[in-house]
Amino acid sequence: MKKKKDIKVLLVDDEVEFVDTLAQRLKMRDLLVDVVYNGEQALSFIRKTSPDVIVLDLKMPGLHGIEVLKEIKKSASEIQVIILTGHGTDKDEDEARRLGGFDFLRKPADIDLLVAKIKEAFAEKVERAMTAIAFAEEGALDTARKIIKKEE
């Protein structure tokens, strides 16, 4: 298992004050944190580098969080996504979980809870990657891809 410092987290939120402060606090808790302020930026970011976990807000100017989630799951399904929003309804929660979101948290959230969720998400991702690798080494590439894409 990687060290905490090795977990790459991308925060996506239009509320600058919030997301910057949160980034600092997460960094203080030994996470590698990047910040973008809207959905488009998030998508271009993951085209360049691949974070382990994305903490995603829903209601943002431009692309809505759900759309961003869809896009991520399409192009980079191995990235874990935790929704952290002040606007989440039950419907959004159901939708997010259906689309492959790892968890759904509501603002204001406890920092410890968030860190725990990030770690959980990362752990799951790692486990899945390992299994996939095992399958891939045995030549079962299809199965490996399926595992990565959570399509069992």
Add this chain to the structure above:
Amino acid sequence: MNLKIWHKMIIGIAIPSFIAILGGVLTYVYIKDVKKRQGFVLIADDLKEQVLEVRRNEKNFVHYKNKEHFDILNTEIGQLEKNLSTISEKTINEIGEENFSRFRKTILEYFNLSNALFENYQNESISTEKVREEGRELEAFAVSGKHAFELSTNFVLHLRILEKNYMLYRDKKSLDALHKGLAELKNLIPFCNECIPYADSLHKLISLYEKSGAALNELQGAGNALEKITGEVADRERQKINSFLNLTPRIVLAVILLLCTLGPFFVYETASYIVAPIKRLVDITKKISEGDLSQRAAIKEHDETYSLAMSFNTMLDHLQLMHQSLEKSIELLRKKQEQLVEAEKLASLGKFAVGVAHEINNPLAIINEKTGLIKDVIGMSDDFPLKNKLLDTLVGISDSVNRCRVITHRLLGFARRTDIPVEIIDINSLLKEVTGFLEKDIFYKSIKLKFNFTDDLPPIESDKIQLQQVFLNIIKNAIDAMEDGVIEITTGMKSRESRDIIMVSIRDTGHGIPEEIQKNIFEPFFTTKQKGKGTGLGLSITYGLVKRLGGNISVKSRVNEGTTFFVEIPVKAEAVKV
């Protein structure tokens, strides 16, 4: 009056016509009577003329005193009687039977009297002859001179003159003179036997004359009576004719007056008889149009408007029935609308709450993170004089943020799942579960928990999380309301008849709710609890959820005795969109 219209019309027309006809008939009868009376007058006049004829002949007879004129008189009387007998019994009765019997009697009397007079007249002429004869003998005796000297020829002649005068005049003067002469002769009689026959026959004649005079008087009286009777009858009939003639214009006038007054009156009455029921209907329709549907047309069985009134009333019955069912529908609609408005209110309240919660969550998150960051930084830094105090302050801020979060997250909970995910729930085990969440609080407060469950309750098809929320809020409040005591949870069906609605009651022995605030406890943000302890959202959310599940919630409470909440939940949830 129960009359058909045409009866009424006939009365209205017939009565004036009847008056007119009556007037006409009366006039006709009167005029006919007048004609008849004129006939009577003619009869009476005829009779009178004949009586006058008889009287004329009577005068002749009295003048001539002979058989010839007596016969004429008799035939005339016979004629009169004959004419009289031609008059019909009916006419006699109409004119007056009494008149005629008197008339007949008088004629008979007259006839008898004339006979007596004629007889007298005959005696008179015999007697006259005798007087003349005796007179001549006395003359001859006087001339012979064989008597006392007083019986002179002159004296006898003078006596004879007196006798002749009397025969001629037959009046008192000549009679007196004759009596005087006879008295002188009487003086001589003791000396003159020859004087006696003359004096005697003269006396006899005088008495005959007197008798004739009396008989004549009687006859004339009877004659006058006859004249009078006929005159009377004629006069009376004339008078009758006159009075008839006077009456006729009055009758005509009266009839015209009656027609002028009663005619319009009856026509008016008839018109109003005919119009009255229609007017009544009009009045009723007016009242109905003013909204009084209980009005009915008065039904009079003999009226021609009877069937109209009947169908009118049937129409009204239908109208009223329709009106009533309409009112019922409206009432139902109103109730549904109220429910909808309530749901709408809840919905908009929910939307509002969610909106507020969302808007607050973001700044709250910023405060949360900034405070957290400061806490992180200070926590990592070395000790400095106010470090702990600062940290305490920061904890205070975090606690406040948490309080806010509780509120906003509860509000969001209120707006949760609009469509009910249907699960099969056993209410008893759900309540056990909920009390399980609160086990710790119950234990710490040494509260006794009693379950009073009905076993064979039908399973509820509803949203489990929402139902949990409902009872959690209520039981939490019960725990908050006391230090020690009893909470009793009872389950059962709402009514024995139907198995549609489950009733759950939660009774506590807490401090109770004052009556004046019982109506407020379901309002959002209403709380009596200390700051930081209560949000005032628990019961409002419970209320919203129960309503959303199609149920009902009510409360009964007495201060210092306790509180019972009654929750009704339909076995099959009706989804009300909120």
